[in-house]
Amino acid sequence: MGLNIGVVGATGAVGRKILDILLERKLDIEELHCFASERTAGEKLDWNGRLVVVELLTEEAMKQPFDYILFSAGGDISLKYAPIAQEAGNTVIDNSSQWRMTDGIPLIVPEVNGHTLRNYQGIIANPNCSTIQMVMALAPLHRIYKMNRIVVSTYQAVSGSGHKAIVELEKQMKDPEYPAQVYPKRIAANCIPHIDVFNENGFTKEELKMVYETHKILSDDSIAINATTVRVPVFYGHSESVTVTFESAPRLMEVKELLRSEPGVVLMDDADNLEYPTPLEIAGTDDTYVGRIRKDLYDPCTLSMWIVADNLRKGAATNAVQIIEKMEELKNQ
Numbered sequence: 001m002g003l004n005i006g007v008v009g010a011t012g013a014v015g016r017k018i019l020d021i022l023l024e025r026k027l028d029i030e031e032l033h034c035f036a037s038e039r040t041a042g043e044k045l046d047w048n049g050r051l052v053v054v055e056l057l058t059e060e061a062m063k064q065p066f067d068y069i070l071f072s073a074g075g076d077i078s079l080k081y082a083p084i085a086q087e088a089g090n091t092v093i094d095n096s097s098q099w100r101m102t103d104g105i106p107l108i109v110p111e112v113n114g115h116t117l118r119n120y121q122g123i124i125a126n127p128n129c130s131t132i133q134m135v136m137a138l139a140p141l142h143r144i145y146k147m148n149r150i151v152v153s154t155y156q157a158v159s160g161s162g163h164k165a166i167v168e169l170e171k172q173m174k175d176p177e178y179p180a181q182v183y184p185k186r187i188a189a190n191c192i193p194h195i196d197v198f199n200e201n202g203f204t205k206e207e208l209k210m211v212y213e214t215h216k217i218l219s220d221d222s223i224a225i226n227a228t229t230v231r232v233p234v235f236y237g238h239s240e241s242v243t244v245t246f247e248s249a250p251r252l253m254e255v256k257e258l259l260r261s262e263p264g265v266v267l268m269d270d271a272d273n274l275e276y277p278t279p280l281e282i283a284g285t286d287d288t289y290v291g292r293i294r295k296d297l298y299d300p301c302t303l304s305m306w307i308v309a310d311n312l313r314k315g316a317a318t319n320a321v322q323i324i325e326k327m328e329e330l331k332n333q
């Protein structure tokens, strides 16, 4: 028997990617149900040659039995409908930030802490896109050298704000008068150091997500993390400039070897041959790419690096589908 899978928000930027990735990764799926709002309910989606009718999201629909139901329709929808699906006995994988910091709800990057899902049933939270790629690159180093402090600046693609933001950048690139609607300022030919709302401490919610989600995934809240998150006029792929200080001084060759052998991480670090990742080059792939690794000029325990991943794939849809794969692997062990 194949899996019975539900996708809430199936017509959105991440939802569509989830449908692609379910196919690409060849999950054995018997039934697929796509849910969205009244705006698109009734439309037909072509999925692997099958026409899947978009169903209206309702409480009743969430009470049906699913093996996995993936949510990607925003925090309010997850808040209302994920508990209904969970109470009906379904395993929910939620891409919103709604449940990430809730005690008892696992926050999962499968390669890093997927093993904690053994025998779990309920809501599982998919972390923030910027957190996922940073943790992918730093977790293998943390295991060996123990991180004390991370300073990160992000360069985040507009697709992270959904389909309407992709359209806004496209339109503004052609028309200098096209108004800013999704973002507080024009995004074309610009950088906006403001993602999500400002907190009273001066950081944005996106920046604080990177702090607290990293602590939860690594089960270590002793790491001092300082983030600046910036929206840039890139369609797909988030980049991060990361400076990290460890308890013990890492050897550069050993760091590269650790990253080279880490599943899901690709080392792209040969400056002489212009080998370093850029979002345009890695978009459409599922790995996390690391380059520009260098030792600090003053502190032997500090390294800087450049981390890039496709925010809709590893930063969202791929990670969610990998959670299904991990759950299935654990069940079959």
Ligand code: A2P
Pocket: 008, 009, 010, 011, 012, 013, 014, 015, 035, 036, 037, 038, 039, 040, 041, 057, 072, 073, 074, 077, 161, 162, 163, 164
């Ligand atoms: P719809 O396409 O019917 O509006 P994005 O992040 O790209 O903006 O996509 C958001 C996704 O969440 C879309 O699939 C959208 O469906 C879905 N969505 C938004 N609001 C609701 C709602 N009230 N009920 C169900 N799905 C919703």
